[in-house]
Amino acid sequence: MRRNTRWGALAAAGAAAVLVLAGCGAGDGGKSSSGGSMTLLSEWTDGGSAASIQSTIDSWNKANPDNKMTQRSIGNEDFMTASRTAMSGDNPPDVLQFEGFSDTVDYAKAGKLVDLTGWWNANKSRFALADSPGVTRSCTYQGKVYCVPMSSNAQSVLFYNAKMLADNGIAPPKTYDDVVAAGEKLNAKGITPIALGDKDGWPGAQLWMTFVAQLCGTTMADQAVDRKGPKWTDQCFTDAAAQVDSLRQKGFFPKGVVSDDYNGMVSLFESGKAAFISTGSWFIGSWQSAPPPFQVGAEYFPPVTGAAHPDDKVAYGGDVVGIPTGGKNQAEAMKFLDYMTSLDQAKVWAKNYYFSAVKGAVAASGPANIKDLYDQTASAENTLGSLDLQLPPAVGQDVLYNSFQSLLGGKTTPQQFTAALEKSAQATQGPSQP
Amino acid sequence: MSVARRNRPRPTVGRVLTVVGLYVLMTLVAVSILFPVVWMLYSSIKTNQQILNNVFSLPTAFNLENYRNLFNGGQMPVWLANSVIVTLVSVVGIAILSALAAYGFAAFSFRGKEKLFIFCLIGLMIPPQALIVSGFKWMSLFALIGSRWALILTYLGWISFGVLVLRNFFQAVPKEIIEAARIDGANHWRIFTRIMLPLARPSIGTVVVLNFMWVWNDFIYPLVYVDSADRYTIPLGILQYQSRLGVQWGTQMAALSVAAGVPLLIYLIFQRQFIRGILAGSLKG
């Protein structure tokens, strides 16, 4: 009996103590509405971007002690859940980073983003790709601009392990046939040619888009997205899928291509077990904390021989920032946006391997091995925004990802893939009419 | 126990084989369980590059850099504090609420009791994902979003498991004990606190340990209810080391090791409680 009382007393004391602590912290439900503090919500959790945004915020806070900015970031797909919920509530962040395209449409339609058209027209000359579809389609809705690009992502990039190629007597590939030849040589030696892990659906889909840009061209693809004539079942889209399928049949992808995720494919490449990896320029940003122990070459995926649009690239404003209309401090948030995209700040980001959308940042402070890739991106004319972002999620993230993943597993043919895509697009968006 | 041993027949070949077979099977299962834990721990003392090079290899050096990053530069102390506060308050609350309600179900009879009991089980049937959208709006109405109370109050609704387990236990207590107490003049409160609760220690222990783990590891509610970095709990904080663009393996493993350490500790503490309850012999009434 005595034991019980002691336990009970202990539990009660402990509970009381913790309740007091909880009470202390709980009083500040929500943010203080007094002027002078702002929040930023982003996906910038990885080494390079996280350091960059913190640096930007620190220098802003020093210069603006009355209007401090704090930030929080959430990695992974969970960011979508958190950001959409936050946007739906009474206390959205003052500045939001998101991925544009269909998100911009959703938010703008609901009146959740501040119209930035005036500011954009005045400032767009300092952004790369400002008039290119990859950026304009990302942030424009019904003729008005609702966000600003922070990065100019190059998506159809082929990275290679320079040392591994050299060790195996392979010159860095300049044409598509070079890539195929290199892959066959590596295969013969038992080395995985191209690292790819499509568990999340988008790494594989991006490879398809690379060929879509080359074979169909940006204009046609954008029109298919908008349902303005071209259909996904049109020949060139199927051909693009067939290109990837031929690589699969040659055994260029790892055995786990369907079940490995993006981190798996990166691990494969960075641990020196695969010679190539095809992904986007953000991959470079992840080196800031742990660069691979070998020289990495990077160039746009060479166009397929005879491609109709060899210079079209998948490149777009990847990270965009906007100002939620529910924010309590819009004027200051606007100033922060301006500050964030200034050349000085952008240089800090570029130094951390970020493909900044601000012109001249990468040229001034970017690491040497990405400057060339960046220059090609910044000067590209026909840039295709990533199709999974442009399409409504039911098409772009459900059917596109799953069906293409099935293709990579050898269970779906290119024709079946594009047929499924078109069927879903028709069901969700309607038929395609010129 | 000693009586049983004395009466047991001498081990036959069959029994020896059974025991050996049992041990082999149990060891295999145990190894499969320990493997991820051990991997997580020794990966946390490797650098990111080492992990990338060979995911499963043993570490060659004892490198605490990941932990240093977590605590000195990183936010782990904040996350730890938030997780501890939220989980402790919630679990103590859940235990008290469920024990009270379980007694209510076990000791009283009233019309509609069965239906009410099933109603209380609904909480077990829904995945939290189903509730976060409406929960978010509901909490917003009370301006609780961003506060730890949004989380705590939500978890205090997780009484279903405790009620189920404890009601079952209370119902199994022999009626004679209760009758004896009644005749001695005890009211419900005394029966509850002096007889039922002490008897139920192992079951309460189970309820506490399991709810602790569930609340501690929950990340879906913090994901949606927390809106500032200084209120992040550990599962949410761990997302810092993941991004769509790459995982900082080493730091993440260190964070996960810390995250697993606390519930493990709670379990070890209550394990001893468990045994004490058994040895006290209070159950052999």
Next chain:
Amino acid sequence: MATLTTEASAAAHGSPRVGRRRRKWPALIPFLGPALGFYLMFLIIPLAGTIFLSLTDWNGFDFGKIDFVGVTNYTALAHDPVFKSALWHTLIFVAVAVVLKTVGALAASLAINERLPLATLFRGVYVMPTVISMVVIGVVFNLALSPTLGLINPFLDAIGLGHYAGTWLGDPNKALPIIILLDVWQNFGIYMLIYISALVAIPEDLGEAARVDGASRWQEIRRVTIPMLRSTTGIVMLLAGIDSLKVFTTVYVMTRGGPDHATEVLSTWGYDQAFTQNDVGYGSAIMVVLLAIAFVFAFVWLRFFRKVGE
């Protein structure tokens, strides 16, 4: 106190209900009231919200634009092939997982109850998977099962079973069984604990009686111990069933419902619809269907284990 006298005399007279009803409620409220209060406020009301949302068409973040559409979402379910797959997968999951979890937990608890050396150690280890976050388990097993980076194919090769090597989680036929096994492996420890706390309460003398009659240990377990665990088995099966019905994190972390919906279950499909496809109404409808199935399950369980319900 008047209550006691009334109750005591009522018991003596064999009619427990007389006089109780009047006095009962004030005594009952402090017990049931607090728990019910929190439960209603913070679980049932959001659930009601979800049920309401299942009757709407809403994109999830624009509170000004919730369109009431009645049962349209539910009728749409009938035409959704992924929903049908998810339903099927969920039912298989429950059927298999409940059996495996119950049997596994029972076997483990009996073995540990034998008080053989190291029993406590085993008990501690078997509960560990519940402690470890699913993130770790997911990462480790994804890696271990990876045909590219993992251990399992080389291991099979090494012991001569190389022809069984495959793509595991990438194989639409193997992925679901693997995940079910993983879920059982992770959770049987909880049910084992429940069994153990019940086993501990079984008086030794009952077993003694059987043994004096000449029964072996195994027969004693079969004839005496297991029947005494009937109500506990009921609880375990109920919990295991309901848990398996709502499984989310295991599937989400291992395969996200892939490859191509081969491991999609109701909760993951509902979540996907609500948060990726921005169709909260439809996602909520799926969750409500899940809840309905759980209800059916609980009622069937009640029928079976009515004795426990009293």
